[in-house]
Amino acid sequence: MTGKLTDRQKNVLDYLRSYQQQHGMSPTVREICVHFGLSSPAGVHKILRRLIEKNVLRSLSGKNRSWQLVGGPTGKSLPVFGSIAAGAPVEAIGECQDELPLDPGFFGSESCFALLVKGDSMIDAHIMDGDLAIIQPQPTVISGQIAAVLVDDLLVEATLKIFRRGKNGVELHAANSSHDPLVFEGSDAARVSIVGKFVGVIRRSG
Template identity: 40%
Template sequence: MTRGLTARQAQVLEFIQDFTHGNGYPPTVREVAANFGFRSPRAAHDHMKALEKKGYMRSRAGRPRALEILQSRRGIPLLGKIAAGKPILAVEDAEEVLGLEPNFFGQGRFFALRVRGDSMIEDHIAEGDLVILKAQADARSGEVAAVLLGDEVTLKRVVPGKKGVELKASNPAVKDILVSPSDDPPRVLGVMVGLVRKN
């Protein structure tokens, strides 16, 4: 769960985020209460105060609907160095957050990596490009994915075969990597769903 939130508080936060995104403005205390079936606005108000104390939102006292969600969890974090073994996809660790609207690349959790080198050049993925990846632990055959190999992240085309998983570059000058079943299996961090290039 999100850091230090009770299940109920996380639900409330999520509702507020969805409502705000869907309507263009945040809900009132009573609208939150109604959504959860609370008979008293006090219940919703308490949760919202808790969320505020924990730094998830800010509000202006006495002003209806005047609440802002902080730590938006929206937008796509551009991750710099990914530490080995750790499942670090939190926005807090982002070098930068790309200001794309949620669902720009579909549904799910996304992150971005800056391409170093030209190993995927024949797929027209050039050095400096930002590759957008959907966070998931497995890739279908032939998909381009960010793979954790030892303590380095590389972008490769993943092709499982009889002799193990093959990690193919799309540059003839770069040789493919074969991870045999006896080795540590390659860990897929996410599959490529898009690309952003800023000149």
């Protein structure tokens, strides 16, 4: 079922979109109530049901903050893939696990996607555990840029690091002095390949 939204439905939908763009997740029903000055959640639940019926919202049943917009303001969504380590390389690239109601073009390219960050090795670059790292796919980056990097691509391992190219190979540096760089010299440098350049971050709170 689809149909024209009422003013109240549109206002709630706009709030959901704005909240998700800021926090990377949907608000709770209580937060919606507080935002609109409503004393009872019943009215909010009714509006959310109508938005689902009109195919502009979906619910991930059984989960808190489970409201997910169907497409962003332009009808486009930012795909979210599995974890990427901001520490030692871990399994990362796989099937799309989620979508955010954001136009990937906002970050500079329609091909951009998000990867969930795990670990603290990039905290001095203000990339925290639990953040969503926005990646622009490209096979090369300038030495010194932050990149999503595959190590031993047959194992599908990835890490988020500062990529540096030297005379004898490549180095993957953390933005945290407590982490040593990963060094790949000589033929080992071929074990490293670039997934894409880091172009932004979304902080997921709550």
